Amino acid sequence: MTAKGMSKAGPITLALGLVIGGLVLLLHNLGAIANLEWLWKLWPVLIIGIGLEYFIKRVLVQEEDVHFHIPSLLLILLLILLGGITYAASNIGRNIDSFIGGIPFHQTSLDYSRNWQADPVAVKAGEQLVIDNRVGRVELLPGDGDVVQVSAVIQSPGHGPARELVDKLNPGIRRENGRVLVTVPQVPDTDSGLTGYIVTDFKITVPDGVHVQVQSGTGRVIAQNMDINLAITGTTGSIELNNIGGNVEARNNTGRLEVLDPGGDLIAETNTGSIKVASSKPLNGQYNLKSNTGKISLMMPKNSDLVMEARSATGRVSVLGLPDDRSKSGPSDEYSYTLGAGKGRADLEVGVGTINIEVK
Numbered sequence: 001m002t003a004k005g006m007s008k009a010g011p012i013t014l015a016l017g018l019v020i021g022g023l024v025l026l027l028h029n030l031g032a033i034a035n036l037e038w039l040w041k042l043w044p045v046l047i048i049g050i051g052l053e054y055f056i057k058r059v060l061v062q063e064e065d066v067h068f069h070i071p072s073l074l075l076i077l078l079l080i081l082l083g084g085i086t087y088a089a090s091n092i093g094r095n096i097d098s099f100i101g102g103i104p105f106h107q108t109s110l111d112y113s114r115n116w117q118a119d120p121v122a123v124k125a126g127e128q129l130v131i132d133n134r135v136g137r138v139e140l141l142p143g144d145g146d147v148v149q150v151s152a153v154i155q156s157p158g159h160g161p162a163r164e165l166v167d168k169l170n171p172g173i174r175r176e177n178g179r180v181l182v183t184v185p186q187v188p189d190t191d192s193g194l195t196g197y198i199v200t201d202f203k204i205t206v207p208d209g210v211h212v213q214v215q216s217g218t219g220r221v222i223a224q225n226m227d228i229n230l231a232i233t234g235t236t237g238s239i240e241l242n243n244i245g246g247n248v249e250a251r252n253n254t255g256r257l258e259v260l261d262p263g264g265d266l267i268a269e270t271n272t273g274s275i276k277v278a279s280s281k282p283l284n285g286q287y288n289l290k291s292n293t294g295k296i297s298l299m300m301p302k303n304s305d306l307v308m309e310a311r312s313a314t315g316r317v318s319v320l321g322l323p324d325d326r327s328k329s330g331p332s333d334e335y336s337y338t339l340g341a342g343k344g345r346a347d348l349e350v351g352v353g354t355i356n357i358e359v360k
Helices: 011-029 043-058 070-097 159-165 189-197
Strands: 005-009 062-068 110-119 128-134 140-141 147-156 174-178 179-183 199-206 211-218 221-225 229-236 240-246 248-254 259-260 266-272 275-278 287-291 296-300 306-312 317-320 333-339 344-352 355-359
Touching: 005 011, 005 043, 005 189, 011 043, 011 070, 043 062, 043 070, 062 070, 062 248, 110 159, 128 199, 140 211, 140 296, 147 159, 159 333, 159 355, 199 211, 211 221, 221 229, 229 240, 240 344, 248 259, 259 266, 275 287, 287 296, 333 355, 344 355
Parallel strands: 005 062, 128 179, 128 211, 140 199, 140 221, 211 229, 221 240, 229 248, 240 259, 248 266, 259 275, 266 287, 275 296, 287 344, 296 355, 306 344, 317 355
Antiparallel strands: 110 147, 147 199, 174 179, 306 333
């Protein structure tokens, strides 16, 4: 009788864990993934992988005895331990950095607020309005006449140095070099560390024909039912646009980007986040949609008139309502199609993620 050989469970799980973890760290270094906190929460997958590897080998390699590979198990446990230490240290550092007024900021609420209203400022069609907000929402609404009207709700924790400072600060609105500038409350240099604890939510009415530029740090940008040219640069937060008649350029680092019924050309780019463009009207302009890590969705009527080029480096391009004549499927998927005479053009590009195209 021939003696059974021996097979080890553990090396494959360890190798896959190192490969996947290394790829995630590489994407983080390249800026495609902003936060690694979620990675630590997946550590039980390593334990599951060892168990699956053991049972699969027991079934598939019945002529061999299957045992756990002790060095691999020890290395996996060491990875879990180091990950837990790193995660705990990052939380401690974050809590120290956010300490204010004797209470960590993430445990405080913005339970103090006050309203602020600026005098109307005249602005003509073709002029530029620049809005700069570090922390808080910017909401743009259609305005009548030839004036910009700005109101704000300024919030802070109910106690501590930020609360003492917030009553002394007002946003600014002024003309400078032919532009109208709207800025957040100016925190003195001596109190610059309190900037993140003062949140300013703007509501701004804008006449048609104005060129609007929004620079947002952390917070949502919302605009609807306006005939303006709009350029938005955001760091963290969603951008939500509905029925903007002019050209739009919207770029953010992290967050969702949604554009409904675009009336002009569109550039929508995000580093980490989803992009959704949906139109009830035919599309025939120029549309450039790009996400380094996320999902892109494009929905439009069948009587749109444009050339479509869609590319995903790692995921699938799914198509609904058009002939599925793609030569590829899965990683590095591509899709090309022309609606009508191809008057306009839509370029969709994803690094890590999928693309969905729906035509009704």
